[in-house]
Amino acid sequence: MGLAFSAVQIWQASAPKPADLEVAMSSVAGPQSVPAVSYDRIRKVAGESTPFSANPIDITLKNNGDRPALITAVIADVKHLETLADCTGSGAGPAGISAEYSIKIPTQPPGAALGPHQQDVRFEVKPGAVDRMSLTIGPEIESFYNYPYVVGVDVKLVHDGGAELDAGSYAIVTNHKAVEEHIANSSDEACAQKNLEVLETIYAYQSIKSSELDQLRDNYRALAAG
Template sequence: MVAAAATVVGVPLFIYYSNDSSDSGRSQAKSGEVQASAAAAETERQPKLKVSRVAAYIENGIDGAEPDKEKGPHGPRVDVTFENRAPGPSLITKATLRLREAGQLPGCHVTGGELAVSMNYDFPMPYELPKTPYEKSKDISFLVEDNKVDRLTLTMGPETVGWGPAWYGVVDIVFEHDGTKTAVGPIALVDAGGDGEFYPKGDTWIIENINDPACLDKNAAVADRLAKIPNVTVSKELKSLRDKLTAMGH
């Protein structure tokens, strides 16, 4: 088309279009470079890790230690699945647990004295639940290969467990990796405690010898409030406690 136009209108027009075509080529090349640079910048801005699933439940054992089977489950566990679609592996180097709130869930019956057994947890907290907000960090080394998904778990609880009421907490976890941070939460969970008449078992709770029904109403109100926190992940045991208390009329 340019050659035909040059035949009709002469050289100056051909030269004009020739220069325009050259400028256009440079402009397109520059535009392509800008777009490529913008795409690269956008890719760089994208998080290398994506949290694809969060769950919470009570699990036996901690850091490879053998649990005391007579005592039952120890410590609520947060289970996080990461997805890495970035070109290259992503290394998580630190996890910080932030406890928004915590409290106890009494068994609503007369109990004896306390008998405690020491137990180390990934994120140990004082036996007497700390004032909130409470924060604790731990250096870790967890590598998620590119184009892979992988899971890690964090277990938390008091440094000493044994005879005592179950406790609940609302936590956020911040993972540091590749010069950035990824937050997970809020997560609402409960611990089994050491009460032999008020504890989770399988998909339900054992609740026995109640002498204070109003106390169960308070526990039900706590479970209901926690479950209604916006965007919350509710642990398996907290959900089953809420269902159990509802079924009991509380």
């Protein structure tokens, strides 16, 4: 019996460990290009390709197990979706922008944006390896060219038989051409104060935030202070 018990212990000790996935590090990267087209919302027709950039969420994953870890879905639980007013007085531009985000947030009907949105993926982390997953998240259709959108989102990764891994909370901004215009050319003090109040609700949300949000807030604070 002693020999048999020892053999079982040795076998258990040497058996491959299942996938053991953890988030080693996460961040919001600087603006990166995302394919996008202009969009006529009235005629429901997509137009030409247009320059567009947004903040990717970078999640570094580590698999401590002896078997591959397979991520099969991403759940983006949207807590905030805010549109900043145009403080530049430069006009609206195209009726809308449709970007090829990893996860598109529906904006219709009203209220559809908030809550969890799941996107199927296939992302494998090999045994003992570290790998990085990059995600872009934003509205399905973004209205007008000089209106930045701010998104606050909790991210979970579904892997290996339905387990959910908490991958952090993030606050990001989309449409960086609009962001650049706001930082360089905002001139309306009342508009800046309104946008500052919106951003303060985002800053109360515990999350990793893009540096562009800091730049926008600093810009609006200076303008609102006169």
